[in-house]
Amino acid sequence: MSPHRIALLFNANKVYDRQVIAGIGQYITCTRVKWDLFMEEDFRSRTVGIRQWRGDGIIADFDDPMVAEAASALSIPVVAVGGSYADESHYPAGIPYVATDxxxxxxxxxxxxxxxxxxxxxxxxxxxxxxxxxxxxxxxxxxxxxxxxxxxxxxxxxxxxxxxxxxxxxxxxxxxxxxxxxxxxxxxxxxxxxxxxxxxxxxxxxxxxxxxxxxxxxxxxxxxxxxxxxxxxxxxGAEEMGRTAAQLLHQMLHGGDYSATRVLVPPAGINxxxxxQYQCIRSPHVMRARHYIRQYACMGIKTEQVACYAGISRTSLEEHFKRELKKSVHQVILDHKLETARHMLANPLVSLSDVAVRSGFTSLQYMYAVFRREFNCTPKQYLEQLRAS
CATH class of the missing domain: 3.40.50.2300 (Response regulator)
Known part of the structure; x- marks a missing residue:
């Protein structure tokens, strides 16, 4: 049996569209359906010539009014993906719709x-x-x-x-x-x-x-x-939207009627x-200092530079930090560097030496020493624990 020819009308320059497409791909892989997928070579969504396209089905981004208009006029099965509406009348008539909530x-x-x-x-x-x-x-x-x-x-x-x-x-x-x-x-x-x-x-x-x-x-x-x-x-929940849209189209291609279907997909969480991470900070000097640290901690800044930006002496800034945060300026800078390093360790494409440099540590050896002191493990051990969790 020849594969179904399916057009995906999405702009893959957007992370949302890419994740929807990824979800479609996951459905195809898991179910082993035979689809011949059409997308523009530059992964842009274009409707020119879509009415002359001799395919079997379409999954389209209906947040784009031009795509919605062109796809709605076709006689082949179409599944719409887009934003949800409080007013039901805003959904396209007679087309199944998978929406982000x-x-x-x-x-x-x-x-x-x-x-x-x-x-x-x-x-x-x-x-x-x-x-x-x-x-x-x-x-x-x-x-x-x-x-x-x-x-x-x-x-x-x-x-x-x-x-x-x-x-x-x-x-x-x-x-x-x-x-x-x-x-x-x-x-x-x-x-x-x-x-x-x-x-x-x-x-x-x-x-x-x-x-x-x-x-x-x-x-x-x-x-x-x-x-x-x-x-x-x-x-x-864009990947789930893609999987759901692919499942609906798969069933429509085999005679299922889902024209009145509306699926709301909730968010997958929050990063x-x-x-x-707002904290009630009374001291304007601590506010300014932490703002500066968040921007430049990984560039090797010192306490004196932070104090200069805050507009007070180093001694006074240290007093403000100990009163508000119960930490020294140096420790807050170090905490930010460690947080950055921990995030980068989760990326297998970034080497340990690059993690050290980009986190603001003077050397890989120094980063190892700090990890042992602060976490009682090496960066490699921390990475292994991260992957195991």
């Missing part, structure tokens, strides 16, 4: 900020556009959550990002952050938005998370690599990192 995505981010003791909240979304319906659904749920708690939820849409307008867009975000009451927790519609917010805070010298705690959505590893302060992010 926007309400639960925002709820998870909101709960994370509440758990850290914050009482003010904001949302950094996207400008109104047919392409951004999913972002406006997340904004709506944020407004509802804040209203249910009797709180004012601050919302900012920002500008579309482009190379030419980037500088001004960042200035506008910094101005918005400066206008907010603090401390405050901010949920970003995506990790890309969260990274833009994080950069604006750094430029505006606003300590993260002491003044602004940030949670993104997507858990995008590229954004993590490009962020000098590690970003907390909600993990979408909690430094950007949301």
């Amino acid at each position: 926007n309400q639960k995505l925002v709820q998870l981010a909101y709960d994370q900020l509440i758990e850290h003791g914050l009482q003010r909240f904001a949302f950094f979304g996207k400008p109104p556009s047919p392409d951004n319906r999913w972002a406006h659904e997340r904004e709506m749920w944020f407004r509802r959550l804040a209203a249910a708690d009797g709180l004012e939820g601050f919302v900012y849409h920002g500008s579309p990002t482009s190379a030419g307008g980037w500088g001004r867009a960042q200035e506008e975000v910094a101005e918005w952050v400066g206008s907010l009451p603090k401390p405050i927790g901010i949920i970003a519609a995506t990790d890309a938005r969260a990274r833009q917010l994080l950069q604006a805070c750094i430029v505006a010298d606003v300590p993260v998370p002491e003044q602004v705690a940030i949670v993104g959505i997507d858990n995008d590893p590229i954004v993590q690599m490009l962020s000098c302060i590690r970003l907390s992010s909600v993990i979408q 909690v990192q430094a950007s949301s």
